[in-house]
Amino acid sequence: MQLTNRSKLVVNKQMTFWERIYLPAILKGMATTLKHMIRLTFGKSNTLRYPEVTKEFAPVYRGWHVLKRDAQGRENCTACGLCAVACPAEAITMVAEERQKGEEHLYREEKYAAVYEINMLRCIFCGLCEEACPKEAIFLTDRIVPSDYVRQDFVFGKDMLVEKMDQRIDITVRQMQVKERVAAKVAQ
Amino acid sequence: MTLAIFITLAVLSVITALLVVLSKNPVHSVLYLIVTFFIIAAQYIMLNAQFLAVVHLIVYAGAIMVLFLFVLMLLNLNEDTEPQKSSAWKISAAITSGMLFLTLIGALKGSTIALLGAPNPQVGLVRNLGAVLFKDFVVPFEIAGILFLAAMVGAVMVGKRDLAM
Amino acid sequence: MMYILLFDFAFILQKMGLIGVIFLITLTIAAYSTYGERKIAAFLQDRIGPDRAGPFGLLQPVADGVKMFMKEDFIPANANKGLFILAPGIFMFVACMTSAVIPWGTTLTLFGANIDLQVTDINIGILYIMGFVSLGVYGIMIGGWASNNKYSLYGAIRASSQMISYELAMGLSLIAIVMMTGTLSLRTMAEQQSGFQWNVLYQPLGFLIFFICALAECNRAPFDMAECETELIGGYHTEYGSMKLGFFLFAEYINMFVSCAVISTVFFGGYNFPGLDPSWLGGLMGPIVLFSKIFFFIFVFMWIRWTLPRFRYDQLMHLGWKGLIPLAIVNMLLTGAITLWLGK
Incomplete structure (x- = not known):
């Protein structure tokens, strides 16, 4: 029974004289490589000169997490622990604490995460934490997690995760995507 | 000046030839032999026989010694794998070679070396050498060629032993 | 009787200068061949190659050289120390010696003096080249053996048997x-x-036979049996590092340069080109023409290397002994018959 029309009948035929001396085939191969060389010399190369030019990420790219602050600079996270529960790799740990008087400008809700750690070696960057988050506090960004020499340094604390006020991270595109995805799930 | 160069080369060639025999490591021996060939080639050049010098290098240093080195490397002979001969062998070998040496000295003692007359300084150049080889000595030259051919065929036959059986 | 010693001092000085210049040019070309090799390989494979060190990466050979010198000079514990150090030197020496008989041009007129652009015009130039090519095997063999490593030995034996086969x-x-x-x-x-x-x-x-043999003699692809990164992890220079390895690689590029020079001189008219008199520009036209031919052939060598896959070892020996040697003998017989026919 013929499944596809891609199958080829194998023939073990004797090579002709021109095939046996290889020279025509060699010249053909050299013409091919020369064509590539000429195309590159007079055309454009596909190489990206990396440190100067970076590749544009797809909008769905999931990298280094960020813990968002709101417009007044207060941390969104309320240490509910839903992200830790949702995390399939169990990469997230946190310690919750109650907000004291006079700390209203730091934390949005009455409870906050005193310690919030993501182990970047465990994380599989699935994005379930941002779907689980009810406070729009955690998002995955298009930043690449930097390399390091020591395993311990891959456990990112709040210093690495919470966004700095002078370097706000724009995640509006992602926010929209997450919202759409969650809405689609709810509709199901 | 030329005498000084000749003597230097001669002394060096004797020293390296001795080192061929005396060095324990067979690979070193082969390398010293190659150096000896080089010095002999230099002597040929001193005699204005450039063709002979280069052919000497190509044939001996470039081909034959490579094959020697090949065999030695594949067998991996070292100082510690050298078989120890019994002293009886050593003594008898020493006596035999000493006697041969004495015979040679005795044979050469009374003889006078016949000079070939003033040699033509151009004889070593390739044109003259070719003329001599292909005019005066053409028969011995061809016979030597046939001999080599026979040796080559013989070597192939020995190599293909299972085919002959 | 001693003709070689009858030269005057100025002559020796002039020859020393010429040797120095040729040596420097050879080394520069060998160094930039590594750059050219990488650039050409890149261009043939739709990449751009080294472009970081200096403009267009032109300082890359300098960076490579500095790297080679700075690396740890390592000698394996059970290696034969003296020969291990000697081998790259022999290889380099033999590679550099070959260029002595190549006529780079007619005569160069410099400060009113006529300089003969050939180190020595011995009347057996071709045999001299063959002699030194056949000696090139020793550097590889000694290096491979002295490393005391079976892969090095395999590589050395492969390389040397290949070289003596193709020499014929x-x-x-x-x-x-x-x-x-x-x-x-x-x-x-x-x-x-x-x-x-x-x-x-x-x-x-x-020419075709000579060209194929030159590829094999230089241990270049498709005849790079000596190195075989895949199965012999580098062949005869597996154990070598730092500048000793650099010498081996460098000498291979010098070999390539010299074989291209020989091909240009013997088959492609040397310093001659129709319409260009080699004595123009005070004699500089000859070297310019010759070097353009040499660079073209170096490019062809590299082009072949980055196009063709490697031969299998038995295919290599088959091609050498059963293909090229009979063909060369037939060519020789034909040439003899035709010269005899035309001469009479």
Whole structure:
């Protein structure tokens, strides 16, 4: 029974004289490589000169997490622990604490995460934490997690995760995507 | 000046030839032999026989010694794998070679070396050498060629032993 | 009787200068061949190659050289120390010696003095080259053996048996040329090919054989049996590091440069080009023409390397002994018959 029309009948035929001396085939191969060389010399190369030019990420790219602050600079996270529960790799740990008087400008809700750690070696960057988050506090960004020499340094604390006020991270595109995805799930 | 160069080369060639025999490591021996060939080639050049010098290098240093080195490397002979001969062998070998040496000295003692007359300084150049080889000595030259051919065929036959059986 | 010693001091000084210049040019070309190799490989494979060190990466060879010198100079514990150090030196020495008989041009007029652009015009130039090519095996063999590593030894034995096999066909193809030109001197050969009477037009088969053998002698792809990164992890220089490895690699590029020079001189008219007199520009035209030919052939060598896959070892021996040698003998016989027929 013929499944596809891609199958080829194998023939073990004797090579002709021109095939046996290889020279025509060699010249053909050299013409091919020369064509590539000429195309590159007079055309454009596909190489990206990396440190100067970076590749544009797809909008769905999931990298280094960020813990968002709101417009007044207060941390969104309320240490509910839903992200830790949702995390399939169990990469997230946190310690919750109650907000004291006079700390209203730091934390949005009455409870906050005193310690919030993501182990970047465990994380599989699935994005379930941002779907689980009810406070729009955690998002995955298009930043690449930097390399390091020591395993311990891959456990990112709040210093690495919470966004700095002078370097706000724009995640509006992602926010929209997450919202759409969650809405689609709810509709199901 | 030329005498000084000749003597230097001669002394060096004797020293390296001795080192061929005396060095324990067979690979070193082969390398010293190659150096000896080089010095002999230099002597040929001193005699204005450039063709002979280069052919000497190509044939001996470039081909034959490579094959020697090949065999030695594949067998991996070292100082510690050298078989120890019994002293009886050593003594008898020493006596035999000493006697041969004495015979040679005795044979050469009374003889006078016949000079070939003033040699033509151009004889070593390739044109003259070719003329001599292909005019005066053409028969011995061809016979030597046939001999080599026979040796080559013989070597192939020995190599293909299972085919002959 | 001692003709070689009758030269005056100025002559020796002039020759020393020429040797120095040729040596420097050889080293520069060898260094930039590594750059050219990487650039050409990149371009043939749709990449851009080294472009970080200096403009267009032109300082890359300098960076490589500094790296080679700065690396730890390591000698394996059970290696034969003396020979291990000697081997790269031998290889380099032999590679550099070969360029002595190549006529780079006619005569150069510099500060009113006429300088002969050839280190020595011995009347057996071709044999001299063959002699030194056949000695090139020693550096590889000694290096491979002294490393005391079985992969090095395999690589060395492969390389040397390949080189002695292809030397035969190379010599036979040259004999046809010698029969045709009636001389062994490279200078005379170059003079005979003035204008467009290049030997390649009369000896296309001889050129093809010689070219293939030159590829094999230089241990370059598709004959890079000696290195075989895949199965012999580098072949005879597996155990080598730092500048000793650099010497091996460098000498291979020098070999390539010299074989391209020999090909240009013997088959492609040397310093002659139709319409260009080699004595123009005070004699500089000859070297310019010759070097452009050499660079073209170096490019072809690299082009072949980055196009063709490697031969299997038995295919290599088959090609050498059963393909090229009989072909070279036939070529030799034909040349002999035709010269005899035309001569009478």
